[in-house]
Amino acid sequence: MCIFCKIVNREIPSNLVKEDENFLAFHDINPKAPVHVLVIPKAHYDSFNDTPGDVIGKMGIFMQEVAKEIGIDQSGYRIISNIGDDGAQEVKHLHFHILGGTHLKWGHLADADPKDFL
Ligand code: 5GP
Ligand code: ZN
Numbered sequence: 001m002c003i004f005c006k007i008v009n010r011e012i013p014s015n016l017v018k019e020d021e022n023f024l025a026f027h028d029i030n031p032k033a034p035v036h037v038l039v040i041p042k043a044h045y046d047s048f049n050d051t052p053g054d055v056i057g058k059m060g061i062f063m064q065e066v067a068k069e070i071g072i073d074q075s076g077y078r079i080i081s082n083i084g085d086d087g088a089q090e091v092k093h094l095h096f097h098i099l100g101g102t103h104l105k106w107g108h109l110a111d112a113d114p115k116d117f118l
């Protein structure tokens with residue numbers, strides 16, 4: 001079972017932000033911005049590539065709600081999904097990164113130093 005499925009099953013703890021019947025939002029363990037929340041479906045899909053459109057649509061609505069509830073919907077934010085090898089996807093369970101809480105620079109990728117965002 002993958003690490004995010006274990007988070008869904010409460011086998012691994014997470015710092016939860018929001019949950020509904022289909023999705024989970026929790027703080028990234030290694031934040032790359034002042035706000036760095038991961039959003040996952042409770043069902044396992046390997047990546048965005050493998051996920052049905054209706055799930056992506058519902059996930060989009062859920063992410064809009066998350067952004068509002070954590071108070072970054074007006075200040076702005078960035079949504080990223082890394083896909084496959086060239087996308088540098090580490091965890092092979094679909095997830096979107098929601099990054100915000102500061103004025104993000106364009107071009108910051110996974111290897112960036114968090115201080116570079118400030
Ligand atoms: P990827 O590179 O696959 O798009 O991103 C995976 C993300 O998951 C990384 O930002 C990493 O910090 C985060 N992550 C990996 N393992 C855990 C974990 O056990 N708990 C939490 N909260 N985040 C994790
Ligand atoms: Zn999984």
